[in-house]
Amino acid sequence: MLLLDPSLFSPLYAQHFASGMRAFGTEVVLATRRLRGYETLARDHLDVRPVFYRLTERGGGRWRTSRTVKILKALEHPLGWRAVRELVSRLEIGVIHVSWSLVPAIDSAFLAGLKERAGIFMTVHNADLVAHDMAAVSGRLGRWTQSWRRERLLALIDGFVAHTDQAVDSLSRLGIEPSRIRLVRRPPYRLRPDGAVGPRSRAEAGRPVEILFFGAIKPYKGLDLLLDSALALAAQGKDFRVTVAGRPFLDLAPWRTRIEEAGLGERFRFDLDYVPDDRLDRYLRDADIVVFPYREIDGSGALALAASYGGAIVASAVGVFAEPPVRDHVALVPAEDVEALTATLRRLIVDPEARAELASKSAVLAERLGDWRDYARACLDFYRQRTEGRPLRG
Structure with missing residues (x-):
C-alpha cells in the first residue's frame, strides 16, 4: 500500500496506520517530503520515500516558509507525482491511500493514470477536505488551490475513510454514494515507540x-x-x-x-x-x-x-x-x-x-476509541469491498 502525504501534515497518523497494517502483513510505503532537521518519524513500520519537494525542502528548512516558497512547491508538486508513478509500477502497489490532497488539479491528473493499476482511497481528516495548515499559511491562494478541480479528484476515489459523523454528512452533501464511505473512528495516538505513557503528575498541595x-x-x-x-x-x-x-x-x-x-x-x-x-x-x-x-x-x-x-x-x-x-x-x-x-x-x-x-x-x-489493528482491519475490508476482490499487493 502507498500512503500519500506530500507535506507530511500527519506523521503520527502515518506511523500508527502503518503499525496497524503491518499486523496483517501489509507493507506501507509513505510518499512524502524529506524530514526537516527538527522532525522525527518512527520508521519501524514505514518505508519512507521522500519524493516530494526535493528542491524546496533541501537543507532541512524551517517550518515557517514564505509564500514564494509555497508557490514554488506547488510548481514542483508534479515532479513528486512522477516519482510516485514510478513507485507504483516498480513496487506493484495495490492500493494508493491519499492522506492529504494539496493540489487536486494535479493530484487528479496523476491519479487518473494510476486508477487501472491500484485502488484509490482517501482519509477525510476534515469535513471540508481542506488541509488547514496550507489554508492558514497561504490564505485565499491555499484554499483556491485546494478547491479547483476537487470534483474531478473526488470522482476518482474508490472509497473515503471518514473519522467522524460530520465528515460522513459532508461527503454525502457532496454527492458521494454511501457505499463509497466508511466511518472508522480514529484510535488514540501515542508518542512513545513502545506505546507506553509515562507516569502522570497530579496537582498536589502547593503546585498550581x-x-x-x-x-x-x-x-x-x-x-x-x-x-x-x-x-x-x-x-x-x-x-x-x-x-x-x-x-x-x-x-x-x-x-x-x-x-x-x-x-x-x-x-x-x-x-x-x-x-x-x-x-x-x-x-x-x-x-x-x-x-x-x-x-x-x-x-x-x-x-x-x-x-x-x-x-x-x-x-x-x-x-x-x-x-x-x-x-x-x-x-x-x-x-x-x-x-x-x-x-x-x-x-x-x-x-x-x-x-x-x-x-x-x-x-x-x-x-x-479502539486500537490501530482494528482501524487497519476496517480499512483492509473496505479496500477489498470497493476493489471487487482484486488482489492487493504491497
Whole structure:
C-alpha cells in the first residue's frame, strides 16, 4: 500500500496506520517530503520515500516558509507525482491511500493514470477536505488551490475513510454514494515507540493546576478564548498555570503584552515553535487539564493524542467532541462562550475530585476509541469491498 502525504501534515497518523497494517502483513510505503532537521518519524513500520519537494525542502528548512516558497512547491508538486508513478509500477502497489490532497488539479491528473493499476482511497481528516495548515499559511491562494478541480479528484476515489459523523454528512452533501464511505473512528495516538505513557503528575498541595493548549495555533482553534478565560480566573486568585505549546499562525504579541501588563507572566508559559515529541510528552504527562476551545473542527489529531494520557479534557461542543463516544468522556462547553469555559475551568481548578472524575473518563475514552489493528482491519475490508476482490499487493 502507498500512503500519500506530500507535506507530511500527519506523521503520527502515518506511523500508527502503518503499525496497524503491518499486523496483517501489509507493507506501507509513505510518499512524502524529506524530514526537516527538527522532525522525527518512527520508521519501524514505514518505508519512507521522500519524493516530494526535493528542491524546496533541501537543507532541512524551517517550518515557517514564505509564500514564494509555497508557490514554488506547488510548481514542483508534479515532479513528486512522477516519482510516485514510478513507485507504483516498480513496487506493484495495490492500493494508493491519499492522506492529504494539496493540489487536486494535479493530484487528479496523476491519479487518473494510476486508477487501472491500484485502488484509490482517501482519509477525510476534515469535513471540508481542506488541509488547514496550507489554508492558514497561504490564505485565499491555499484554499483556491485546494478547491479547483476537487470534483474531478473526488470522482476518482474508490472509497473515503471518514473519522467522524460530520465528515460522513459532508461527503454525502457532496454527492458521494454511501457505499463509497466508511466511518472508522480514529484510535488514540501515542508518542512513545513502545506505546507506553509515562507516569502522570497530579496537582498536589502547593503546585498550581496545569492547563495545556497544544498543536498548531490558528484562529479557529480559539486560543484567544482560553486566554480570556485564564485572565479572568487569575483575577479571581485561582491557582493554575497555562502552557501554550505549538507553532503560531497568528500574532500573539498583543496577548503576551496584555498578560505582562497585568503582572501575570508567571501564570502562562509559551512554547511557540515546533514541539519535539519528548517535550510534548512531558507537557501532556504534566497536564491536569487539556483544553480544546475550538470555534470549529471536524476530526482532531490532538484529541487522539490527549486521550491516551488520561488527563481531564475540556472542549467546545463542535465536531468530533460533540459526537459519540467522545462527548460522554469530556467536559463540553458551547463554542465561543468564554463565560461557560471560565465556569468549567474554575470548577475543575478548585475541585480535585471533579478533576479526577473527568480524568478517569478520558482514560475510558482511550479504550472506547479502539486500537490501530482494528482501524487497519476496517480499512483492509473496505479496500477489498470497493476493489471487487482484486488482489492487493504491497
